Amino acid sequence: MDIQQYQEQLAILKKMAYHYYVLNEPMATDEEYDMLYHQILAFEQRNPNLIDPSSPTQRVGDTPLESFSKKQHLERMWSLDDVFSTKEAEEWIKRIYKNYPQASFTCSPKFDGASLNLLYQGGMLVAATTRGDGIIGELVTQNAKTIQSIPLQIPYKNEIEIRGEVVITKEDFELINQERLSRNESLFANPRNAAAGSLRQLDSKITAKRKLRFMPWGIGAGISQISNHNQGFYEAMEQIYEFGFIRIPFLSHCKNIDEIEQIYHHLLKMRNEYPIMLDGMVIMLDDFRMQQHLGWTIKSPRFACAYKFPAIEKSSKILSVTLQVGRSGIITPVAELEPVEIEGAMIARATLHNFSEIERKDIRIGDRVIIIRSGDVIPKIIKPLIALRDGSEIPIQKPDVCPVCGGELLVEEIFIKCQNLRCKARVLESIIHFASKKALNIDGLGEKNVIQLFENHLIHNILDLYSLTYEDLIALEGWKEKRAKNLLNAIENTKGIELWRLVNALGIEHIGEGMSKKLTSVYGLDIFHLTHDEILALNGFGEEIANSLVEFNRTNKSLIEKMLEILNPKVEVVEIDANSPFYQKTIVLTGTLSQPRDEIAKILEKKGAKMTSSVSKNTDFVIYGENAGSKLDKAKALGICLLDEEQMRAML
Incomplete structure (x- = not known):
């Protein structure tokens, strides 16, 4: 490899990294990336004087630091005033309207992480500084360079400070804490704590392992040059994304209070599903000239606030x-x-x-x-x-x-x-599970009602539910005619249900909804007579499941026979299409589709698909409809194959 080839191959490697870490759309396999990375690394080791400082090989420092130096920000990193309710948010917005009745706002998610200030000069990253007291922070440039979503070089030559939040996903936070537990190390209290601790490691090799992300939310020094005071904050952020930074989700340009409230409540609803911790929403007056006119208080800008979520x-x-x-x-x-x-x-x-x-x-x-x-x-x-x-x-x-x-x-x-099958707690929990939504779905038979029926000696096991009478129920405290008849109807409606629901309702250890569906679709009623080897022959079924099912069938033969006689469950033995592109693939559905998700799931299961509700690295396809939320975002981040409904049906 000569210098020209090095530069050409380096450009390809940087493009691969950008597609993987920023766009979440890999353009090469991990193996292809690694091969090219090591070819470039070998050239650089032979020619250290020719190393491009923006090369991905330069992200991890060689030796740990003894301590962090201090550095002053070119422009102060201000704190934001908090508002905690709709009333407080409306009062803050109305204060803006007193000066600027036609004002519009940029709303963005407030990520719960560690704030970081990146300084670029001549297009190169020259410094990364923690927020500190807002004026002076700790210089963590070596660690920041290990974060793949921070560009080492940007296509902008003027001096500029890019501000953002260093975050870690909830999933990666859990993995880090599991590793720390195994090493008897103290745990991080939350993802924010983990992100801040990882960013401040004296050994950047440790930081590099922590899968940190940089989510840009603002500009410090250089904002006047990038905006020329002719565009708003929303447009300026669009330009920042063109520099190679991650595009933050849910960034919105809002024209009034109603639109701001709508975005806030959408974010609040997404909060638990979104893979990164969110603790609120930032409301920013969009116009830079208006921002300068309103100015700052001693500690915060008058033109922005943090609309906080309730604490969790x-x-x-x-x-x-x-x-x-x-x-x-x-x-x-x-x-x-x-x-x-x-x-x-x-x-x-x-x-x-x-x-x-x-x-x-x-x-x-x-x-x-x-x-x-x-x-x-x-x-x-x-x-x-x-x-x-x-x-x-x-x-x-x-x-x-x-x-x-x-x-x-x-x-x-x-x-x-507890080994006692007649233990009161075990019996109660088994009845509650039997009536639950994913089992027999007996409406009106929740935990309180089960306990009341049990304490009054009307039920002692799941079979007793089918012996309940109107006279039994109406005699109980708090029960009237409608309530009693509704429960009896709900119990009666369980007759003729799908077989998989009965199997799931029986509470066989290690066999949940997915396993129940798979077993019954292949074997039907023969599920209760399977041998150990027949169970192991099914893909995804191991020793624990086989032992559990065989033992349950042996010890509960009488119960199973009576339940089958009472319920006469519907048996749907499905011929699996082994030639389907979805055969033995793990699939997640998200968003609004043309049919209920349960119906589409049944179609895919007949093609041999394994349906699951959460996205992970083991997911093969995410099929999405309108208003798909955090599951789609996570799938993009993991590089999982995405299909809209039209593409799915074409493959079917």
Whole structure:
């Protein structure tokens, strides 16, 4: 390779990196990228005086730093004033309207990460500085260069500061904490904490492993030159994206309060599904001349504010620990907390998962702990605040017997299980699961009603549901004619349901909705007579599933026969099309399609597809319709094959 070939191949490598890390549209395989990378690296090692400073090989420094130097920003990085409600946001906007009645605004997501200021001179990245106190920050240029979404070179020769947020996805945050647990290292409390900690590593090789992303949100020095005061902030950001930065999602130009509120509530709705933590929305007066006229207070601009989301991370104190017994007998420790409000809900309990988790995190009764809540999922404890301990904290002990029935316990790897099949807790949980939406979907038979029926000795197992009478129900406290008839009708409507629903409802260990569908579509009613080897012959079925199903069929033969007699389930044995392009492919549906997703899922399952609800690196296709949200964004980030409905049907 000569110098001309080096420059040509380097241009191709940089284009590959841009497509992969910024556009989320890979133009080459990992192998092709790696081969070209090492060819260029070999040339540079032979010719160190010819190395292009913007080469991707220059992203990781050779030696760790001893400490970070300080650097002053050319333009101050201001804090934003916060507003926390619709009323406060409207009051802030109306203050702008007093000066500029025709003002418009740029709204953008407020990412929860670590702020970073990038300085470019002559088109080259010359410095990267943390926010610090807004005037002076720490110089982390060596680490910033490891972040693939930060261009080392931009097609703009004037001096300019690009501001943005260094973030990490929720999925990568979980992986980092799992690795730290395995090494007995302290855990990061949240993705923001992980991003900031990763950015400030003295060894840039560690930073390079953390999969950080840079999301641009503003401009410091050089804004007057790039805008010439003839365009707004929204247009200026469009120009920044042309420099090679990631295009941030949901950036919107809003003309009035109603449009701002609409974007805010859309972001709030997307918050839990979006792969990166969002903690609000930034509202920015769009016109640069108006911004200069309004100016700044001592600490913040008058022309921008942060419209914050309700907090989902809080701290609380563990008062005690309750042991819950599930339908499979697994005992789950649950922390009873000092009540704390998160997203408008009072949280007084949080799962501790299992006793191995408690030991690894060293969680004790009396600890103050960090809690997070995502959507409707039960809150979970991330870590204890060990520095706040005063010596009164009590270690959490493993149980010796079942806390409900006093029965024998089995320790199975990280799980502790009650062995008593007649344990009240196991029976209740099995009935609740039997009636749940993805099982028999018995409307009106939630947890409270199941407990009431059980406590009044009307049901002792799932079979008893089909012996309930109108007279039984109407005699219960709080039950009237309509409620009783509705429940009896809902139970009656389970007769003739799909076989897979019954299999899922039976609560066979290791066999959920997907496995139930696959087994019944291939074997029909023969599922209850399968041998160990016949189960293993199915793709995706291992020893644990085979052992579990064979044992369940053996010990519950009488129950299965009675349920089949009562329900007479509908059997749909599907002939799988092994020649389909979707055969044995993992597929996620998202957005609004021309048919309900369940119907499209059935079509794809007949082609041998494996349907799942979440996007991961193992997903083969994401099929999307209108208003597709975070699942589509995540699929793009992972480079997964995307199909619209028309393309899907063409392949079918």
